[in-house]
Amino acid sequence: MQKNIKPVNFLPAILLAICAFHVQQAHALCTLVCSCSVSVTSVAFGTYNVFSPTPLTGTGSVDVSCGGVAGLLVPYDIAISAGAYPQTGVSTRRMANGSNMMAYSLYTNATRSIIWGDGTEGSQKISDSLTLVLLGNVSRSYPVYGSIPAGQMLTPGSYSDTPTVTLTYY
Numbered sequence: 001m002q003k004n005i006k007p008v009n010f011l012p013a014i015l016l017a018i019c020a021f022h023v024q025q026a027h028a029l030c031t032l033v034c035s036c037s038v039s040v041t042s043v044a045f046g047t048y049n050v051f052s053p054t055p056l057t058g059t060g061s062v063d064v065s066c067g068g069v070a071g072l073l074v075p076y077d078i079a080i081s082a083g084a085y086p087q088t089g090v091s092t093r094r095m096a097n098g099s100n101m102m103a104y105s106l107y108t109n110a111t112r113s114i115i116w117g118d119g120t121e122g123s124q125k126i127s128d129s130l131t132l133v134l135l136g137n138v139s140r141s142y143p144v145y146g147s148i149p150a151g152q153m154l155t156p157g158s159y160s161d162t163p164t165v166t167l168t169y170y
Helices: none
Strands: 015-019 022-027 034-041 043-047 056-068 073-080 094-097 100-103 105-107 126-131 138-148 157-161 164-169
Touching (some): 043 138, 056 126, 126 138
Parallel strands (some): 015 157
Antiparallel strands (some): 015 043, 034 056, 043 056, 073 126, 073 164, 094 157
């Protein structure tokens, strides 16, 4: 099941940036006795000031929900791709405004020290599990911490990227 998340349109400003997500799921052993889904909230950075000495930060979320046989432990991984415009991979993500590029990063922690990626280039996936209950779904939310480095001289406009969030459950 794939769900496309469209970037939010903002009123014109000096520089605006948003990181929306494309979602995909992969599953193996859990197919007949459970199901899981993932939804996302985009990281909206707001207006970037090219003269600010500090990075611009924003947060979003990845939400996992699973249901099925009560008592079943469902392990899963959440990976985020490099997006559509990486320089080389997940550690060098970029947003685009036409041919103009803006560097940014996504992290698993509030201190923005662990790059959330696919396990390559020193990045990490989130690995976790949920224990299913008798009635209904069990959900867990994971914050996505974004950062745009200071000091980028950019052409004014709206910058965006759409990395893919992949939920793999077993």
